[in-house]
Amino acid sequence: MGWTDTLLTGIKEIDEQHKVMFDVIARLEQAVGAEDKWSAVHFALVELTSYVNIHFAVEEALLRLHDYPGLDAHIASHRAFSAALADIKKHSIREDVSDAMTTLVKTWLAQHIGKEDIAYVPHLRNAPLARSAG
Template structure:
């Protein structure tokens, strides 16, 4: 159930690559809390923290895309919005169903697949754009 970071997922923008690795860490903290049968409160805390970090990361990534004038910004942002909407649906299910094994399996499957697919395709395209245009923003 844990996600293993693979350097092939690096997109070539250091700040974003670091945040992606941290997303994996936050996901693994949530999955580990569930697998080790920690309290429901602790598991939920890990899930909320993962969600909050994902939203923060999306904002940073969107800021970068705007700074470099990334041409597919709207399409990319729509994927972020869809992720947040799906996570909100999962949170509603958690409130109704509780922390059940099938729901956790659904949650972890969705997050794992989404992150790997999104990083491998959408985010990698940002990295290529930044590298090809030499438009990495300065701080």
């Protein structure tokens, strides 16, 4: 499962960030299959972790700005994923990152976008700030 237009939120910056995360995950998948993979895997995990943290901060700020009622649950979901990603990164120092781990990351992201991120779109479109900007 990779990027698909069914994951589009219609919010340009968010959609672009989501696509970048899938691109980084694709690099991680390639690194996992490489012969001399440790440094490539580690670099991809560092890049993914950094980008995920930036994206989550942007998304949470946007939801906070628009008083999204599901913000606390959304933040909790982000924190759980960040913790899982940190755990994978920590284990990558001592052991191989498997295809199963990269599949887990990719699947979580697709499900999160397809369910939780898509769920906030109607609220943002109907928020007073969005209406006054449109």
